[in-house]
Amino acid sequence: xxxxxxxxxxxxxxxxxxxxxxxxxxxxxxxxxxxxxxxxxxxxxxxxxxxxxxxxxxxxxxxxxxxxxxxxxxxxxxxxxxxxxxxxxxxxxxxxxxxxx
Amino acid sequence: xxxxxxxxxxxxxxxxxxxxxxxxxxxxxxxxxxxxxxxxxxxxxxxxxxxxxxxxxxxxxxxxxxxxxxxxxxxxxxxxxxxxxxxxxxxxxxxxxxxxxxxxxxxxxxxxxxxxxxxxxxxxxxxxxxxxxxxxxxxxxxxxxxxxxxxxxxxxxxxxxxxxxxxxxxxxxxxxxxxxxxxxxxxxxxxxxxxxxxxxxxxxxxxxxxxxxxxxxxxxxxxxxxxxxxxxxxxxxxxxxxxxxxxxxxxxxxxxxxxxxxxxxxxxxxxxxxxxxxxxxxxxxxxxxxxxxxxxxxxxxxxxxxxxxxxxxxxxxxxxxxxxxxxxxxxxxxxxxxxxxxxxxxxxxxxxxxxxxxxxxxxxxxxxxxxxxxxxxxxxxxxxxxxxxxxxxxxxxxxxxxxxxxxxxxxxxxxxxxxxxxxxxxxxxxxxxxxxxxxxxxxxxxxxxxxxxxxxxxxxxxxxxxxxxxxxxxxxxxxxxxxxxxxxxxxxxxxxxxxxxxxxxxxxxxxxxxxxxxxxxxxxxxxxxxxxxxxxxxxxxxxxxxxxxxxxxxxxxxxxxxxxxxxxxxxxxxxxxxxxxxxxxx
Numbered sequence: 274x275x276x277x278x279x280x281x282x283x284x285x286x287x288x289x290x291x292x293x294x295x296x297x298x299x300x301x302x303x304x305x306x307x308x309x310x311x312x313x314x315x316x317x318x319x320x321x322x323x324x325x326x327x328x329x330x331x332x333x334x335x336x337x338x339x340x341x342x343x344x345x346x347x348x349x350x351x352x353x354x355x356x357x358x359x360x361x362x363x364x365x366x367x368x369x370x371x372x373x374x
Numbered sequence: 375x376x377x378x379x380x381x382x383x384x385x386x387x388x389x390x391x392x393x394x395x396x397x398x399x400x401x402x403x404x405x406x407x408x409x410x411x412x413x414x415x416x417x418x419x420x421x422x423x424x425x426x427x428x429x430x431x432x433x434x435x436x437x438x439x440x441x442x443x444x445x446x447x448x449x450x451x452x453x454x455x456x457x458x459x460x461x462x463x464x465x466x467x468x469x470x471x472x473x474x475x476x477x478x479x480x481x482x483x484x485x486x487x488x489x490x491x492x493x494x495x496x497x498x499x500x501x502x503x504x505x506x507x508x509x510x511x512x513x514x515x516x517x518x519x520x521x522x523x524x525x526x527x528x529x530x531x532x533x534x535x536x537x538x539x540x541x542x543x544x545x546x547x548x549x550x551x552x553x554x555x556x557x558x559x560x561x562x563x564x565x566x567x568x569x570x571x572x573x574x575x576x577x578x579x580x581x582x583x584x585x586x587x588x589x590x591x592x593x594x595x596x597x598x599x600x601x602x603x604x605x606x607x608x609x610x611x612x613x614x615x616x617x618x619x620x621x622x623x624x625x626x627x628x629x630x631x632x633x634x635x636x637x638x639x640x641x642x643x644x645x646x647x648x649x650x651x652x653x654x655x656x657x658x659x660x661x662x663x664x665x666x667x668x669x670x671x672x673x674x675x676x677x678x679x680x681x682x683x684x685x686x687x688x689x690x691x692x693x694x695x696x697x698x699x700x701x702x703x704x705x706x707x708x709x710x711x712x713x714x715x716x717x718x719x720x721x722x723x724x725x726x727x728x729x730x731x732x733x734x735x736x737x738x739x740x741x742x743x744x745x746x747x748x749x750x751x752x753x754x755x756x757x758x759x760x761x762x763x764x765x766x767x768x769x770x771x772x773x774x775x776x777x778x779x780x781x782x783x784x785x786x787x788x789x790x791x792x793x794x795x796x797x798x799x800x801x802x803x804x805x806x807x808x809x810x811x812x813x814x815x816x817x818x819x820x821x822x823x824x825x826x827x828x829x830x831x832x833x834x835x836x837x838x839x840x841x842x843x844x845x846x847x848x849x850x851x852x853x854x855x856x857x858x859x860x861x862x863x864x865x866x867x868x869x870x871x872x873x874x875x876x877x878x879x880x881x882x883x884x885x886x887x888x889x890x891x892x893x894x895x896x897x898x899x900x901x902x903x904x905x906x907x908x909x910x911x912x913x914x915x916x917x918x919x920x921x922x923x924x925x926x927x928x929x930x931x932x933x934x935x936x937x938x939x940x941x942x943x944x945x946x947x948x949x950x951x952x953x954x955x956x957x958x959x960x
Contacts, residue, residue, distance in 0.1 A: 305814035306655070307826045310518070310587070311934070315812070315831035321934035342515055345468035345929065345950055349515040353565075353825040 293364050300365025303358055311347070316369055322347065327371025335363050428915035430477045433525040433571035434790060435912065437639040438713040441792035442872045443913035447920035449875035450891045452959060453899040459921060459958040460499030464490055470927025471952030472522040474571070474869060474910025482914070482923065483547075484954060485523045488514070489537045491545060496916040499956060503550025510539045513561055518826060519584055519931060525571025525636065525910065527579060530599045534579045536568025542581055542597055554602030559583050564590045565825070570709065571636040575646060575685040578605060585632030586651030586705055587826050589819045592631035592677075594648060596688050606688030610650040610676050614690060622671030628819045628827070629670065630654030631677040635709030635788055638722070640736055645691060646683045647722060652705040653677040655829035656782075659815045661771025664699050669818050669829070673698040678705045680724055680732070682739055694739040694762060696726045701769055702753045703782050704728030710790045712800065716852055723793075723851045725802065729785020730757050733852055745854025747847070748785025748804045750837040753778060770830075774812045781809035781834045783932045787865075789908075792872035793851060797892050800851035801878045805865040807842040807939070809834045834935050842939055846870075846880055848895060858895030864940050867933055868907035871922070881907030881924050883936065884943055887955075903955055906947055908933055919958050927952020 304315060313320030328335070336359050342349035354362070427444045435441045448456060464471065464486030475484035482496040488509060493502040514521050520538045527534040532544040532553055540559030545552055558581075561567040566584035573580045582594040592610035597603065611629030612618040618626050630653045637648035653674040660668025675693075678700035682691040696706045704727045712723040713736065720736040729748030734741060741762035755766030768778070784805060791802035811832035819827050836842050844865025848857045860880075868881035877898070878890045883906040889899040909925025929949030936944035 302814065302816045305831050306816045306819075306828055309831040310826055310828050313831070313833040313938075314810075318833055319938050320833055321931065344515065345521075348518045348520075349512075350825065352512075352516055 293368070296361045296364035297368035299358075300361035300363070303354070303362055304365050307350070307353075308362070316366060317372070325366045326369035328366065332363050335366060336360075429479065430475070430912040430914050431528050432476070433474055433527070433573065433636045434638060434710065437641065439638045439710045439790065440712065440795070440872070441790050441870060442794055442874075444874040445913050445915055445920045446874045447915075448873065448877065448913075448922070448959060450877060450898045453877060453889050455959045456889070456899055456901070456922070456957050457960040458901075459956045461956070462492065462494055462499050462501075462954040464492060464952070464954070466490070466950075467927045467952030468950050469522050469929035470906070470908045470933070470949065471925040471954065472524050472909040472927070472930060473925055474525045475912055475923050475925070475954065476526060476528050477912065477914035477916070477923075478528055480916045483526060483528065483533050484925075485526050485535055486952070487521045487523065489523045489535050489543070491526065491533060491535050493533070493547075493550060496914060496921065497919070505545050505550050505552065507535075507537055507541070507543055507555075509537060510562070513539050513565070517565055517567070519569060520567075522569055522930070524569055527572040527574040527636075529574040530577075532599065534572045534574065534599075536570065536572060536581050538567040538569060540567040540583075542568065542572065542579060542595070542602070544579075544599070544602060556597060556602040556604060558595050558597070558604060559593070564588060566590060566632060568634075570634045573636045573639065573646070574599060575639050578685050580646060580685060582610075582633030582635070582648060584634045586630045586703065586707065587654050587656050587828055588630060588632070589628030589654050589821075589827050590632070591626070591629060592633060592651055594633050594683070594688070596685060608681075608683060608688045608690065610681070611653070613676060617675035620672040620675045622666070624820070625670040627821065628654060629674060629677060630827070633707060635707050637709050638711030638713060639685070640713060640722070642720070643736065644685065645736070646685045647711040647724075648681050648683060649706040649708050649724065650676055650679050650681060651707045652700045652703045654819070655816065655827040656703045657770060657811070657813045657828065657830035658699075658701050659772040659813050659829065662767075662769040664701065664769060670699075674700070680706055680711075680734070680739060692739050694732070694734060694741065696732060696762070697728065697764065701767075702728065702778070704753065704780075704784060708786065708788055712793050712851060714793070714851060721852065723800065725786045725791070727784035727786055728753060729780050729804065731802075731854060732762065743852060743854075747802060747854070748780055748806060750779040750806050750808060750840065751785060753780075770811070770813050772813050772815055774810070776810045777808050777835070777838050778811060779808040779837055780805060781807040782832060783807060783834070783935055787867055787932050789867055790869040792870040792878060794872040794878075794892055796874060796876065797848070798850070799848040799857055799892065801846065801848050801870050801872055801892075803866050803870070804845050804847065806837060806840065806844065807834055808837045834939055846890075848878070848892070860890065860895055860897070864936060864944075866907070867930060868925070869910045871911040871913060873913050875920075879911055879922060879924070881909075881911055881926075883907065883928070883933065885926070887924055901957070905951055906933065906944070909952075922957040924955055925952065926955055
């Protein structure tokens, strides 16, 4: 499936052609497969993991945290996700409305 | 000494059915030398294993999963004098200490996070040896349900431990030197490894892989105890040709289903009972059309099931699937198989994560009764107590759903209850919480891969008209009739202990270890261990005294919910600490 998804993402997320909206839709699927287990309500509220909606962390921080994780708290997904998938996840996180703000 | 005699009498009672077939460790000669063996004072006769009743040699306390010690020295009248005897800090207790120690002939063995194994003098805590396996750190960093190790097995002069990177290791019980080290799971590909305890049955070490919501096939392994050679492997997902038909569209390739907790063993019929995990993805957008469409059409055998295996060859004897096509992550991985007899019938009691307790006939897993332990349950309207059939399933199609009960954390968790043959009561924790969720159509996973496969976003909440909480109840294990109940503001997440001294111990999440009168439910003692409990508790005797040993430390995936749901002390409770705390009468 990695192959399939990677291919699909690579096709749809080629560096020059992808819109933020498309990326966040793909990111939403990946998020619900894997990330929503801890970042609850799709990252909109705090649960096992912190709330992500409205985060003031820069993209580089988010990308790095997803890649390398945090011991005892968050798994490292650097092996599991392609660069395009990582970017799609960040696009999804950026698309979340922060109702508390 | 009366207490000793009492203990031995009870030990004989409790163990008489087991002795012939109990871990063959019993026949090995132990004690003496550097291991600081027991005095032998409590030995009953040459026909019984040394230390019967004094020791705790399997994860569930016995093959019958009673989590019961027949020792009587500590009782409701003198428990006020229970004080800390010694403490051991294993270090690097990432996600707390979740393990259950074992004791044999005056030596306590236990494992901490990262499968670090210790042997300590059971009376003093003095370290005898330790073994820290070298793990694949990159893999450990990529795991979600890690790096805790929940237990070990003992026998044939060895200590057996699984690792989170998919190995089973045997360590010489006296020297702490590794005897063999067998790679069983391709964890580099599948991410999952072993966190549960192995179960030793005769000459086989049996252990199940992690992997409910991971897209693998959840194998259970039988390994030769002497050589470490893999003898058999049973795939909990489509392990037979017949069961493959219960997975549409080849979804069996990635079905999940890991049986990650140690099960039980019925020596009379030479049957291993094991519980299996949920299918992947957890949530299924097919909703009520699940028989024909969605990511895993069909019943999905043998996920969320109890299976009976022949320990000699791993062949399936019979099974009962507790939740056909589990759409809620209410798996059967709970390893507790409480074996009892009533009215001439040999029964086994098994809690399901969804909040019901199943009672089976041990001869064929036919359903004898099903009773409800958790109060807030609406994923089904009920379960037929005569057949086990689900009544009024609440399947979850694409989109938003509110107040699904229980929450993903379950009406019960993996931690074990306890059964006392003295009171005839089963002591068990129930969890009351619900959740709102949105089921999302994700890309179907067709090949095993290194990530979770969930299929929904969710958040925990209070049940409608109630507050999330937990309870301890004492019940008839067959009928579920309640004798007494104690409410907890948050569900305790550790295993329980019942003793021949008429006590029930509950290690609670705030950090209090509490003792109750097993007959009345009256709290008779408590002690603050300073951090939540999320592991095991046992009792044993060494050098003529009874001890209670409990694992402390916080940070399991269920415990991680507590900060947002309950606030303090959980928001600030450390998740990288934990110790073994051992008590005795002063």
